[in-house]
Amino acid sequence: METSKTKGIYLLDSFIKSVSSIVYPHHCAYCGRPLEDGYFCEECYKKLPFIEGNTCSVCGCPVSEGMDVCYECKSSSFYFYKNVSIFMYTSKFSDVVHKFKYHNGRYLAKPFGAFMAERLKKDNISTDFIIPVPLHPRKEEERGYNQSGLLAKYIGRILDISVLNNVLIRDVYTQSQTKLKKESRRENMCGAFSVKNKEVIYGKTILLIDDIFTTGSTMNECSRVLLNNGAGGVYSATLATGR
Ligand SMILES: [Zn+2]
Numbered sequence: 001m002e003t004s005k006t007k008g009i010y011l012l013d014s015f016i017k018s019v020s021s022i023v024y025p026h027h028c029a030y031c032g033r034p035l036e037d038g039y040f041c042e043e044c045y046k047k048l049p050f051i052e053g054n055t056c057s058v059c060g061c062p063v064s065e066g067m068d069v070c071y072e073c074k075s076s077s078f079y080f081y082k083n084v085s086i087f088m089y090t091s092k093f094s095d096v097v098h099k100f101k102y103h104n105g106r107y108l109a110k111p112f113g114a115f116m117a118e119r120l121k122k123d124n125i126s127t128d129f130i131i132p133v134p135l136h137p138r139k140e141e142e143r144g145y146n147q148s149g150l151l152a153k154y155i156g157r158i159l160d161i162s163v164l165n166n167v168l169i170r171d172v173y174t175q176s177q178t179k180l181k182k183e184s185r186r187e188n189m190c191g192a193f194s195v196k197n198k199e200v201i202y203g204k205t206i207l208l209i210d211d212i213f214t215t216g217s218t219m220n221e222c223s224r225v226l227l228n229n230g231a232g233g234v235y236s237a238t239l240a241t242g243r
């Protein structure tokens with residue numbers, strides 16, 4: 001028999017459920033299937049484009065067995081020691097990254113950050129500080145968050161490394177990188193970043209965090225600016241590689 005009390009409990013229960021479905025991501029980020037828990041369904045988890053096997057010792061993209069650096073890295077040099085990426089930036093995965101960056105998919109920073117931290121641990125990359133590639137303040141305000149900053153937060157938590165958000169600054173409101181060709185991307189980055197509070201990073205090793213590694217021009221420019229301001233060395237980690 002339904003009393004007003006049980007009805008009240010039922011209403012409260014459905015209210016909590018509807019609120020929690022907004023707060024918690026109960027859908028697979030890959031196929032949209034409803035989930036009780038987690039971020040990906042079992043099937044999609046198996047399909048995630050994890051980078052496995054031999055990788056380029058500079059940019060972290062997959063290379064054939066026996067190769068040390070990829071063809072692109074043979075003809076370019078970077079200011080950072082090496083970059084580590086977790087996923088291939090396939091077209092399917094780019095949809096998830098798009099969700100993460102633009103459609104309030106900030107909750108994905110938690111599993112993505114955990115994947116990145118696990119990989120950095122495995123590769124024995126430990127640094128004094130973590131610095132996310134910053135957005136221009138206007139862009140961060142438009143988007144509501146910096147996706148790289150969120151990744152950095154979780155990675156820092158897991159690896160117990162402090163995250164510095166007040167050192168590397170993006171001064172120039174740059175055009176979206178995706179529409180630019182390789183050469184213009186490089187020019188586009190020049191002078192985009194500066195360093196504040198440089199005494200903090202003097203002689204320290206820094207781990208830079210970003211979402212996608214494509215030409216490496218963003219990471220390279222950030223590394224150059226950090227080293228110019230006294231950092232001892234820079235590592236780079238990105239969620240996915242577009243190489
Ligand atoms: Zn799925």
Ligand SMILES: [Zn+2]
Pocket residue numbers: 056057058059060061069070071072073
């Ligand atoms: Zn490479």
